[in-house]
Amino acid sequence: MNPSQVNFNSPRKFRTTLKSKCKETFFPDDPFRQFKNEKPLGKAKKTLQYFVPIFEWLPQYNLKMFRFDLLAGITITSLAIPQGISYAKLAEIPPIIGLYSSFVPALVYAILGSSKHVAVGTVAACSLLIADTIGSKVSSKDDPTLYLHLVFTAAFITGVFQAALGFLRLGILVDFLSHSTITGFMGGTAIIICLQQLKGLLGVNHFTTKTDVVSVLHAVFKNRHEWKWETAVVGLVFLVFLLFTRYLRQRKPKLFWVSAMAPMVVVVLGCLLAYFTRDRKHSIQTVGSLHKGLNPISIKYLNFDAKYLPYTLKAGIITGIIALAEGIAIGRSFAIMNNEQVDGNKEMIAFGFMNIVGSCFSCYLTTGPFSKTAVNYNSGCKTAASNLVMAIGMMLTLLFLAPLFSYTPLVALSAIIMSAMLGLINYEEAYHLFKVDKFDFCICLAAFFGVAFITMDTGLMISVALALLRALLYVARPAACKLGKLPDSTLYRDTEQYAEASGPPGILAIQLGSPIYYANGNYIRERILRWIRNDEGNGKAVKHVLLDLTGITSIDTTGIETLVEVLRMLEVKHIKMKIVNPRLEVLEKMMKSKFVDKIGKESIFLCMEDAVEASYDFSVTAEKQGFEEQRSGVA
């Protein structure tokens, strides 16, 4: 027997457990640890630095860091211009909005953002989702002004929603968007966006507003007479060029700047081509007028009319969650590579303010897109100052160069979008999911096919629902296993996993999975009964049932009732029940509900070995002696 015993101290107070649970739920990263041993002035300074990270890195900033940030900033600016125009076309808003959206939000993020690597910009999936949701109420062609104002409003709602999540420390919500869901969602989105680009690539004029594969392909082939082979040839050349530069980057990572600059090259070449062919009959379609000047103020255009609110709310909240998931996940993954930390809730506040301020200055939804952030990281950025450089670059572009880009051919934009999207279809990840976890693969497939064949939000929701179902199924059917003693040791392990482990005669040792909740009470009772029946069916009389609760961290009242019922059922069968290693919370509930009094403190043990020994002390049988001899042979 071990000298230590189960600790039956009186349960912790409700306030203590509530406080500890709230802390684990909302502050798992313990963000205020650094304030503990500070004086008031130091505390104020740290608080300011905590909420406005620029004060944290600016004092240590030096020229050497700036040289890196400048280079990174210029690189991402050259990417931001073509991407901004392209994605604005996807969102069916004027292309200049795309340029605006890389200016003001980048400034805000440079001040509030806590990640060193995130580069701010618009994203394709969310742009299409906005067009899809708002477009279902207001047509971007029939009433472009109202449509644009609703897009600003959606961005404002996104911002408020994101900031609220951050302040309320509800980063936990974003955790429920699983990696499998995102893989499938991105893949599906990439497919439908690529197909949409056939419009630009083939020069089709009449198109559908729906996003699913069937509608889009139908629209493309119905309008075969509109196909223009000149546009298609130019587009394919551009696409091949872009894909080649991407391939080059994959082979020689040092040449990342080639692929980063390629879209800009395509735009410039396209502009030249469009400029020189502008008087021909079959002239190439271009994005059209881009006026000089900085972001106009748009706060007065925010439209909270009850007629449109359901649509702006839906667009704002869904894109808000997706944008957070992308931005935070990307910031985190680069931070992990450098052994740094990113505070998810702080990032949410930064993204939130970025969108609130942005929506007041003619910007639509921005986040930290994967492609831009990767380029930023590869260009060697050191701090969020690279966003500042991009903002200045964008400002100069808006003030002096914007009109030049009005010659950008639509076909160049389509090629840029297509090449970006093809990179988002992650075959390897899907195959990895298939190999490791079939359920994760199903979640991924659900998102992929849902997005591709129904609508983007339906696909996303089906996938999230499947993922939640899995978590609930886990709770409803916790794994439980029969334990056996490993030869020549004191360890009790799963008999299915370790074939050599064998149960002591007359004893049924069971390890329950976690937790014992209302959803699995019936299951656990049935499962225990089945083991007893099986053992008895095999001619082994069961005298003791030992429940190892090591893995059980939580129990509710129905769970306790289940244990009481099992105890009662076993009593009728003249079987003794023993509890092994109840954890803190479980033991507390057992004491509060008087279960401990019912089963008796002498039936609760600290480890399996003790419980087995105690079982033999009470039941001296012929079998036991045999087992004792075997044990003494071991010792």
Add this chain to the structure above:
Amino acid sequence: MNPSQVNFNSPRKFRTTLKSKCKETFFPDDPFRQFKNEKPLGKAKKTLQYFVPIFEWLPQYNLKMFRFDLLAGITITSLAIPQGISYAKLAEIPPIIGLYSSFVPALVYAILGSSKHVAVGTVAACSLLIADTIGSKVSSKDDPTLYLHLVFTAAFITGVFQAALGFLRLGILVDFLSHSTITGFMGGTAIIICLQQLKGLLGVNHFTTKTDVVSVLHAVFKNRHEWKWETAVVGLVFLVFLLFTRYLRQRKPKLFWVSAMAPMVVVVLGCLLAYFTRDRKHSIQTVGSLHKGLNPISIKYLNFDAKYLPYTLKAGIITGIIALAEGIAIGRSFAIMNNEQVDGNKEMIAFGFMNIVGSCFSCYLTTGPFSKTAVNYNSGCKTAASNLVMAIGMMLTLLFLAPLFSYTPLVALSAIIMSAMLGLINYEEAYHLFKVDKFDFCICLAAFFGVAFITMDTGLMISVALALLRALLYVARPAACKLGKLPDSTLYRDTEQYAEASGPPGILAIQLGSPIYYANGNYIRERILRWIRNDEGNGKAVKHVLLDLTGITSIDTTGIETLVEVLRMLEVKHIKMKIVNPRLEVLEKMMKSKFVDKIGKESIFLCMEDAVEASYDFSVTAEKQGFEEQRSGVA
């Protein structure tokens, strides 16, 4: 070191794991075990007996059992008549339907039911819920025929839904209706039903169709001028009499038949009173005409018009789930008392057919109500034959006695309903929940107040959502704890629970809660980092992180990625990571995803003791020697 090692056998095949998971999810009670060693003829016989339980008990049936069943059957018949009429009034359908509903369904259950104690009948909560849902589309006053047909249709839908759940082995759905939810729901329903009875008790004519407390009280007090003191006095006398018999039963359980017969006594007294006062000016309101004759066929009235389908579907499915939860839970709890088993899925099929057949013979929703089943059990019923006796009793009543009950005063019904409902408000249970588990108490309160102040289905849904949220929160924030070695033993236990447990120097031993899923990957990473920071903050260098996975029965791909990230982060900090006791499924996923290759097989241990020893073999430090001395002193 233990002689046994972690078993790195190649992972099981997908088909094997899928089969075992499906079995645990859908067949946890292993219903076909009895067919295993049977010949074809025996198998056919057992299958028939399995699906039609009457073939199981009828061959062993004898006169002695029949004597008990006869007594029980007569007792529940005397309860079924007043209850049937009362609850039919609650559902706002002709009272005769209530009598029909104890005839045909009881016959069906006697053949198909697997519980020996369940007595079939209508229930108050579902009756009101049907009235509420269907009444929101079709008024029972303006179009009583259509309303009645929709009630039959809802019962038919309930039956199909219940039978389908049973055949698909989806009993798991009912498991998600927790005991806390049911306690709160029943309490809230009891309150609103009691308040509704004020209408009958005070003789008010104008009333509301809403069910919430505020509307009902408003309706009662607005129509003060309609109050009739004569009715109120009679009602109160009846109510006091009924409550007294209930009190008597609680004090002397042998007198259960007094309280079982009391409603019948009230009805008979009420009828006599109404009969003799029938010519007075202020005559007592009675239920009105009840025709002789058995259930008319109603299959031709089932109405699947798309206009009403959403309402009948909603009523059918919600009441179906509640009825199942009540019927199965009650059958189970009485079976447990007698050390018998009730197969939930089989019961669902029985309830389902009962309602399908019932709805074709002018019956509305029936299940195994608590009050009737308890009376049946206390009367000593031996088999489902007591339902057969009740069906015959009901048939005789319908054929010969029905018109007599047309004098039943509404006030007597109100008193019967109120006294039944007051027994459903389970203060003690709510207090027990409050003491043992505050979250369960909140779930209960949500159902109670939701039902009492909003609507019945809203209350139910809020409560179920809260319960699901809890299960999800459990998955999102699994309990993890720091382990320390108990003095003079080889056991590692939670340092918070066992203050004397202390961590070996340089080693951070962590026990993770189950499971590692996408929803908690970030949390687990942060939590591990926080422990390392805390230890380092306290001046203890961490050289090894030992993750005890004993409690982890499941992991998904994001979970594996989390472990990879933790491994990478620890490598940067020059900390070694070791895995202790991975369970079967977890180890399989680790092998499939090559995590085992990344961390190395030599870093995976069977028990904490081995992992700690191995850590010291690799890191000979001054600290270690101190710890070694301490250990040798122990051994």
